[in-house]
Amino acid sequence: MMLRLDHVTKVFRIGAFGGRTVTAVKDVSFDVAPGEVVSLIGESGSGKSTLGRLILGLSRATGGTITFDGRPARAGKDYYRDVQGIFQDPFSSFNPVFKADRVFAMIKESYHPGVPEGEWAERVRTALRDVRLNPDQVLGKFPHQLSGGQLQRLLIARALLLEIRLLVADEITSMLDASTRIDVLNLLAELKTRGLGVLYITHDLSLGNYLAERTIVLREGAVVEMGPTGDVFGDPLHPYTRELLSAVPRLHEDWADAEDPGTCLYHERGASGGLLEAAPGHLVACARSKTC
Numbered sequence: 569m570m571l572r573l574d575h576v577t578k579v580f581r582i583g584a585f586g587g588r589t590v591t592a593v594k595d596v597s598f599d600v601a602p603g604e605v606v607s608l609i610g611e612s613g614s615g616k617s618t619l620g621r622l623i624l625g626l627s628r629a630t631g632g633t634i635t636f637d638g639r640p641a642r643a644g645k646d647y648y649r650d651v652q653g654i655f656q657d658p659f660s661s662f663n664p665v666f667k668a669d670r671v672f673a674m675i676k677e678s679y680h681p682g683v684p685e686g687e688w689a690e691r692v693r694t695a696l697r698d699v700r701l702n703p704d705q706v707l708g709k710f711p712h713q714l715s716g717g718q719l720q721r722l723l724i725a726r727a728l729l730l731e732i733r734l735l736v737a738d739e740i741t742s743m744l745d746a747s748t749r750i751d752v753l754n755l756l757a758e759l760k761t762r763g764l765g766v767l768y769i770t771h772d773l774s775l776g777n778y779l780a781e782r783t784i785v786l787r788e789g790a791v792v793e794m795g796p797t798g799d800v801f802g803d804p805l806h807p808y809t810r811e812l813l814s815a816v817p818r819l820h821e822d823w824a825d826a827e828d829p830g831t832c833l834y835h836e837r838g839a840s841g842g843l844l845e846a847a848p849g850h851l852v853a854c855a856r857s858k859t860c
């Protein structure tokens with residue numbers, strides 16, 4: 569087992585005096601195994617990025633636990649040796665005054681100080697070629713001299729050099745054009761075969777479908793359905809998942825009004841952890857109401 573989330577909740581205090589609260593993540597449990605891509609899908613505001621930040625140790629859960637190989641998710645060098653995040657806007661991940669070479673030199677200083685310079689230079693070039701970048705074209709350049717797609721690849725190359733085991737990829741392809749997007753996805757698929765676990769956060773359902781063995785559907789911070797991607801896309805059990813997957817965008821409607829199944833799977837068949845296992849590995853929340 570690698571990454572495990574166990575009944576994770578995150579409540580933000582908002583307002584001038586912190587008097588009001590927003591529950592961004594509600595009782596979420598799942599895991600990600602080595603070499604597995606799990607996609608986390610949901611509309612804007614469903615809590616995807618909050619979960620990503622919690623997993624990266626950038627924010628603390630209000631309730632529940634997040635562990636990686638049994639160790640708590642805490643920001644720090646030890647944790648980041650194994651777990652790294654890549655975000656939507658690759659420009660924000662780079663210091664604009666550092667050239668690409670400097671970024672890689674910093675990894676060596678922090679994580680691999682014992683590696684001889686010549687060997688490190690060769691490792692950098694190999695990692696760049698692995699992400700289909702020409703080392704001679706990117707080393708020596710500042711971030712603003714590279715495209716969004718090149719910067720995303722540079723971040724993946726950086727993760728490769730760190731030899732991480734889990735990548736949290738938060739909307740990483742949304743700023744890329746269609747062909748670069750497919751290239752980056754293919755790259756992730758390849759890294760997966762090397763044993764990298766990936767949590768692929770996206771609001772774009774087709775992209776999640778392309779890569780992931782398992783899909784988790786998040787709505788207002790709670791998991792409404794999760795299971796093998798083929799099952800969730802091919803036989804969506806929850807009305808909200810069906811809404812998300814339907815070609816007609818009706819998301820502004822209250823899903824309960826849009827489709828009332830008339831039965832409550834959760835109450836009629838019983839469930840563990842708030843989710844019912846309707847088929848092997850395919851879990852669904854109560855289909856009737858949020859408060860059921």
Ligand SMILES: Nc1ncnc2c1ncn2[C@@H]1O[C@H](COP(=O)(O)OP(=O)(O)OP(=O)(O)O)[C@@H](O)[C@H]1O
Binds near residue numbers: 582591611615619
């Ligand atoms: N630092 C914060 N303080 C207060 N509320 C927050 C904070 N971060 C997120 N939230 C709230 O938590 C909820 C979930 O936000 P989150 O950014 O995780 O959603 P998301 O699914 O990633 O959306 P998007 O796809 O638009 O990025 C939202 O209601 C948001 O307003």
